[in-house]
Amino acid sequence: MPSLIPVQLAFFSYAHEDAEFALRLAKDMRAGGAAVWIDRLDIKPGQRWDRAIEDALAKCPQLLVILSPAAIESTNVMDEVSLALEEGKTVLPVVHRQCKIPFRLRRLQYVDLTLNYDQGLGRLLETLGFATPSAMPEEAADQALDDSAHDGEAKQVNLLSQAAPKGGATLPILKKRVFGSPKPLIGIVAVLVAVALLALVLVLSQLGVFKQTEKKVTPAPEAVQKPAVGVTAARPDRVKPNANRLDLGRTTFITDQGELVKTLATYLENEGAEVSVISTDQLDSLAATRPDTIIVCGDTGAAWGKISKTVLSRLFEDPKIIAFGNAGTNLFRLLGLRIADPNGMHSRESAGTQLVVQVPEILQSPLTIPAENQMVQVYEPSTSDVIGIYDHGSPMVAGFEGIAHWSKWKNHWPVCRQGNYVLWGFSAPTSEMTDAGKQLFVNLLVNLKARPSVPLSQARRKAEYIKSGLISERLSKQFPDHKWPFQVKNTGHINARLSWTPPDVGLAFILGTEQRRRFERKDGRSPLTIDYDVNEEDVAHSDDDWFIGVTCFGDIGTKVIDYQLELSLPQ
Numbered sequence: 268m269p270s271l272i273p274v275q276l277a278f279f280s281y282a283h284e285d286a287e288f289a290l291r292l293a294k295d296m297r298a299g300g301a302a303v304w305i306d307r308l309d310i311k312p313g314q315r316w317d318r319a320i321e322d323a324l325a326k327c328p329q330l331l332v333i334l335s336p337a338a339i340e341s342t343n344v345m346d347e348v349s350l351a352l353e354e355g356k357t358v359l360p361v362v363h364r365q366c367k368i369p370f371r372l373r374r375l376q377y378v379d380l381t382l383n384y385d386q387g388l389g390r391l392l393e394t395l396g397f398a399t400p401s402a403m404p405e406e407a408a409d410q411a412l413d414d415s416a417h418d419g420e421a422k423q424v425n426l427l428s429q430a431a432p433k434g435g436a437t438l439p440i441l442k443k444r445v446f447g448s449p450k451p452l453i454g455i456v457a458v459l460v461a462v463a464l465l466a467l468v469l470v471l472s473q474l475g476v477f478k479q480t481e482k483k484v485t486p487a488p489e490a491v492q493k494p495a496v497g498v499t500a501a502r503p504d505r506v507k508p509n510a511n512r513l514d515l516g517r518t519t520f521i522t523d524q525g526e527l528v529k530t531l532a533t534y535l536e537n538e539g540a541e542v543s544v545i546s547t548d549q550l551d552s553l554a555a556t557r558p559d560t561i562i563v564c565g566d567t568g569a570a571w572g573k574i575s576k577t578v579l580s581r582l583f584e585d586p587k588i589i590a591f592g593n594a595g596t597n598l599f600r601l602l603g604l605r606i607a608d609p610n611g612m613h614s615r616e617s618a619g620t621q622l623v624v625q626v627p628e629i630l631q632s633p634l635t636i637p638a639e640n641q642m643v644q645v646y647e648p649s650t651s652d653v654i655g656i657y658d659h660g661s662p663m664v665a666g667f668e669g670i671a672h673w674s675k676w677k678n679h680w681p682v683c684r685q686g687n688y689v690l691w692g693f694s695a696p697t698s699e700m701t702d703a704g705k706q707l708f709v710n711l712l713v714n715l716k717a718r719p720s721v722p723l724s725q726a727r728r729k730a731e732y733i734k735s736g737l738i739s740e741r742l743s744k745q746f747p748d749h750k751w752p753f754q755v756k757n758t759g760h761i762n763a764r765l766s767w768t769p770p771d772v773g774l775a776f777i778l779g780t781e782q783r784r785r786f787e788r789k790d791g792r793s794p795l796t797i798d799y800d801v802n803e804e805d806v807a808h809s810d811d812d813w814f815i816g817v818t819c820f821g822d823i824g825t826k827v828i829d830y831q832l833e834l835s836l837p838q
Contacts, residue, residue, distance in 0.1 A: 276302045276303065276323075276326070276329070277296075277301070277303045277327060277329040277330065277331045277395060278323055278324055278329065278351075279303060279304065279305040279306075279331055280330055280331065280332040280333070280343075280344050280348065280351075281333040281338060281344065282337035282338040282341040282343075283584050283722055283723075283724055284335070284724070285338060285363055285364075286307065288333065288363050289305060289307075289333050290305065290307055290308070292333070292380075292388075293305040294308075295388055296388070296391060296392065299392045300392070301391070301392055302395075303331065304323045304327055306319070306320055309323070310551075313551065313552075314551060315550070316550060316551045316553075316554075316578070316581075317550065317551075317575070317579075317582065320577065320578050320581060321575060321577075321578060324347065324350065324351075327356070328356055328357065329357040329358075329359060330347065330348065330356050330357070330358050330359070331359045331361060332344060332347070332348055332359070332360055332361065332372075333361050333363045334360055334363060334364075334366055334368065334372075334377070335362075335363045335364035335366055336364060337724065338366070339367065339368075339369055340724065341724050342580065342724075342727065343577055343580045343584075343724075345369065346576070347577065348369070348371065348372065349371070352371060358372065358375060359375075359377075359378070359391070359394060359395075360372050360375055360377035360378070361378050361380055361387070362378070362379045362380060363380060363381070364381065365381060378390050513538050513539040513633055513709065513713065514539060515535060515538060515540035515541075515559075515709070515712055515713065515716070516541070516558075516559030516560065516716055517540070517541045517543070517556065517557055517558050517560075518535055518540040518541065518542050518559065518560050518561075518562060519542075519544070519545060519553065519556040519558035519560075519561050519562070520532055520542065520543070520544045520545070520562045520564060521545055521550075521553075521564060521567055522544060522546065522564035522567060523546050523547055523548075523570070524564075524566045527564065527565070527566055527696050527697065528544070528562075528564050528697050530696070530697045530698040530700065531700065531708065532544065534705050534709075535708075535709070535712070538709055540712075543556040543558070547567050547570035550582065553582070558586060559587065560586075560587050560589065560712055560715060560716055561583075561586045561587070561588045561589075562588075562589050562591075563589070563590035563591060563594060563598055564591050564594065565591035565592040565593065565594045565595075565693075567594045567598075568592075568593050568594035568597045568598075571594070571597050571598045571601055572597070572601070576601055576602075576603075579601055580602060580603075580723060583598075583602060583723060584723045584724065585687070585722050585723075587687045587688075587689075587715050587716065587718075587720070588687060589689045589690075589708075589711065589715065590688070590689070590691065591691050591692075592652065592653075592654060592691075592692060592693055593652065593654060594694075595691065595692070596608045596654055596656075596692075599685075599688060599690065602688070602723060603723075603727045604685050604686075604688055604723075604726065605656075606656050606667065606683050606684070606685045606688065607690075608654070610657055611654040611655055611657060612654070613653070613654050614652075614653050614654075614655065614673070614676075615652055615653070616675075617648035618673065618674065619653035619655075619681070620644060620646040620647070620649070620693075621642060621643070621645070621673070622643050622673065622681060622707075623641050623642050623643075623672055623673070623674050624642075624670065624682075624707070625641070625669060625670065625671065625672065626670050626671075626714075627641075628710075629670065629671075629710045629711055629714055630643075630707075630710070632713070633709070633710065634706045634709055634710055636703055636706050636707055636710070637703065638703075642674055643671070643703050643704070643707055644703060644704070645693065645701060645703065645704035646693055646695050646699050646700055646701060646704055647699045647700075649695055651693070651695035651696075651699070652694045652695075653692050653693050654681065654690075654694075655672065655673055655679030655680050655681045656679065656680050656681075656692070657678060657748075658678050658679075658680060658748075667685060668683060668684040668685065669683050670689075671683075671707075678746075678747070678748060681693065684715075685726050685727075686721035686722065686723065686725060686727075687715075687720060687721050687726060688723075688726060689711065689715055691708070691711075731752075732752055732753045732754050732812075733751045733752065733753045733815075733834065734753070734834075735834055735836045736833075737831060737832070737833055737834075738751065738831070738832040738834070739829070739830070739832075740832070741827050741828065742774075742819050742823065742827065742828040742830065743823065743827050743828075744824065747820075747823050748816065748818040748819070749816070749817045750814050750815075750816050751814060751816075751817075751832070751834075752814045753812075753814070753815070753834075753836060754812060754813065755805060755813055755836065755837060756806065757801070757806060757837045757838065758800075758801050758802060758803060758805075758837060759800075759801050759836075759837025759838065760798065760799070760800055760801070760835070761778065761797070761798070761800075761834075761835070761836055761837065762796070762797075762798055762833075762834075763776070763778060763796070763797045763815055763832065763833070763834050763835075764794060764797075764832075764833040765793070765794060765796075765817060765830060765831070765832055766795075766830065767793045767794075767828050767829060767830035768793070768828070768829050768830075769826075769828070770792055770794075771792055772792070772793075772821070772826070772828055773790065773792060773819075773820075773821060774791075774792075774793075774795070774817060774818065774819055774828070775789075775816070775817075775820060776789045776790070776795040776815075776816070776817060777814075777815070777816035777817075777818065778799055778813070778815055779814055780811045780812065780814070787799055793830075815832065815834065817830060
């Protein structure tokens, strides 16, 4: 008897926005007998999520990439495509929504599912080396469904509810048999048995067989217990015990040293949060906690570098996250976010624990925080490290949103946000938080929870690059520093000339790259000029953004500085 045996496993690569379509296509292909791997179906409970993706990507000889505008903007998807091409895997592009095909995929034949889904599905099955479903024996078709790793879901897929297109793949209606008998006969027998059982129940009820003395059971007080802080658990229903508690939702701490966060975890639990705590070795159970907010603690910094960027991006694509200190900047750097080193300055002074909160609602709701001139003492004075992200003139930093800056250094923000992701730049134990600091954290948590979700693929938007030409701008007390990003793709000459009024004010004129591979600087009065020859090594790192910086390190006071930047870049 012929059978359909999958021999080539295809890894599904797709953007978060296309998840629903990807899931449908994967199920349909499995129902047609193809062997595919998709994270949403194939990562089993208890399996390490990061290792599962890495293993599948390494072992699958084929990669099926779903193309859409979101996919070609997704760093994860393009990284997976690049890896597959570099390792000689077969890449199967599938167009879900019309988009500009990436250059690296233009030479490959693709399947367009925007016009006729069923016909495209047939082509995919043929490409993967299976007989078209029209030629599939009935028994083999049955086996393709029965052997699915996700049997309950696969059986619900009906590929044949629509007429097949002319000249396209035709898919036979599957006729299932149960124990060798036709389904209609089994159905008739089942109905007769049900009627007989119902009649028997009615007779026994009349005889009083089912009558029982009703008992009202009052549960013992100890039967309903609140899990202790530090216990990892998935809580299917959130119960708000009384009206005085806040709706903080489900909060999951990621920490390898639970004692360090016990103070804050207990405080949040008392205020109305449902708290779970997991370690970095338990990330596969993160989804089971169903968190509204994830808190990444300051002791986890070393763990993130051991996990691939692709896995991290998938793991943290959707959740809302508040991350502490250097661990937070390390994680956010790996996720490709702006609120990370090397964009920050560190402080161990007592002044580093005083913040000026620039978002009024975070001082007022749901808790009212006493704050003279919007200043809050967040931690007890100590020598613990605090990092503040430099705003480079906030309007020019893509996706950056400052929440609270240092009172002493107004352009450095220990509390800042980019999409769903918030940096809480303190590394000190939470036991050193002041009451005002805890209240500020609660208000920040509520504010983040209430905001519309901006997942990683959207939050990590690219900067708007400048090109050759003339730029006119103004430095002020609020923004004494501007940073203009650009890209260099070819060898050649960079010429930049800066002039300003009043000309006797000293400025710094900087040319550099984000990874600090190149750095030129001129200081003085107007005008200043920088010349730089771009060599082959610079071009080899063309993925590294360059920038021109204009900075006044002195006290501008009430003055404004109008400047003109003339820039000529290699063509």
